[in-house]
Amino acid sequence: MHPDDASPSNTPIDPATLLQLARDALDTEADAVRQLAPRLGEPFVAACRLLVGCRGRVVVLGMGKSGHIGGKIAATLASTGTPAFFVHPGEASHGDLGMITPQDVVLALSNSGETGEILLILPMIRRLGVRLIAITGDAGSTLAREADVNLDASVAREACPLGLAPTASTTATLALGDALAVALLHTRGFSREDFSRSHPGGKLGRRLLLHVADVMVKGDRLPAVPQTASLTEALLEISRKGLGMTAVVDDAGRAVGIFTDGDLRRVLERVDSVRAVPIADVMTPGGVRIRPQVLAAEAAQIMEQRRINALLVEDADRRLVGALNMHTLLDAGVI
Incomplete structure (x- = not known):
């Protein structure tokens, strides 16, 4: 056997198995996103109202994989007319909480709804009078109960064969973030010209700005x-x-x-x-x-x-x- 035909553990690589695992992962994540649409309702509308009425900025919180998703959601919101930035919850309790003002709205991401670093700073957020939107996978969790609005991002199962690695759940959260951004973009009357001003660099900016x-x-x-x-x-x-x-x-x-x-x-x-x-x-x-x-x-x-x-x-x-x-x-x- 050629060395390239085996994994480091000397387990032969089966192309059919690899392809099936990949297809199963894509199907699982696609199903997770499809199942979000029927669950949208008044909570989503309420979240949009809070975000449109925000006089400050949207502060996105998330730990671990949710933090990576949170960074992308903040970037998408900011580039489509809703000023936003990401704050690491662990750093927030060590000084970065000062970045949040009473005029802001916090968007907190946690699949379990029990992320310790987020729960730790909830009292301080509430003391500031900041409105809180949560995206969780458990409507009965502490974060979901404490939030002004909770968006349900629960999934039937993760795409990971072990059911451990955040995969379908993070995809669902990301999709909900995109849904918020698109809804807000329309509500604000955000135009192609507005978008071009947020993207002056690169090919995208040139396509939108050059005459x-x-x-x-x-x-x-x-x-x-x-x-x-x-x-x-x-x-x-x-x-x-x-x-x-x-x-x-x-x-x-x-x-x-x-x-x-x-x-x-x-x-x-x-x-x-x-x-x-x-x-x-x-x-x-x-x-x-x-x-x-x-x-x-x-x-x-x-x-x-x-x-x-x-x-x-x-x-x-x-x-x-x-x-x-x-x-x-x-x-x-x-x-």
Whole structure:
């Protein structure tokens, strides 16, 4: 037996068993999430009311695996219009409790509802007058009873074959946190523009924030020839500007057509020499136009849907002000 065919305990690896265990885990967790929906009701609505009415921030608490889930829930809330942050319950009793103010709402996560570090700080939270929402797996637990609102995240069983490792229970808690975030997002009227302001970095931010005007080629870099130009002059312009195309414009600076590298291949199939060919005879009349204020992501979608590689950008007076292609959008991180 090859060493790679055995585990460190010399137990042979059975692919069929591994796949079945994985499928069982996914089915168990999917069932846990599906069973949450019928249990949603007035407690969920009450929790949303508390969170919408919060004048401070949502403080998420959780120990162990619930703490990791709590960190993600806090991040999702914060990025969708509900200011939130995570506080480790163990650190809260050693000074971090000062991060919680009377204007806040606490969202405490505990599958058992008996997490000692959370129960220890409950009296201090109550003394501040802070409203408390709990997500637990036991509606009869201490945390569930002490909370203003308890959301039921109980599961029939964990995905772990031993029934010990938090798996389905943490997935259910995470899903409930996402449900809260989505409900609050809608209630607050949180828009795509609001979301983009919370995500200025990375590809997501670029897709939401960049407009055509931000990424288009313009000025001296914009390839354009008059409609009286020859095909040879158009090819020189394409070569100089490096965009794989050139716009064809009239005397008023309005685009009347476009000529691309693809058009050149088709022309060469029909003529023996390009020297005497007028660009007006071989250009694609019109060309697909777009305005500078359109989102760059929308420009990418237009090109993909129409199966074209370039767009002409025109202003309100239909004058050519720019151009872009897929490489332009790729360089800008839009696609």
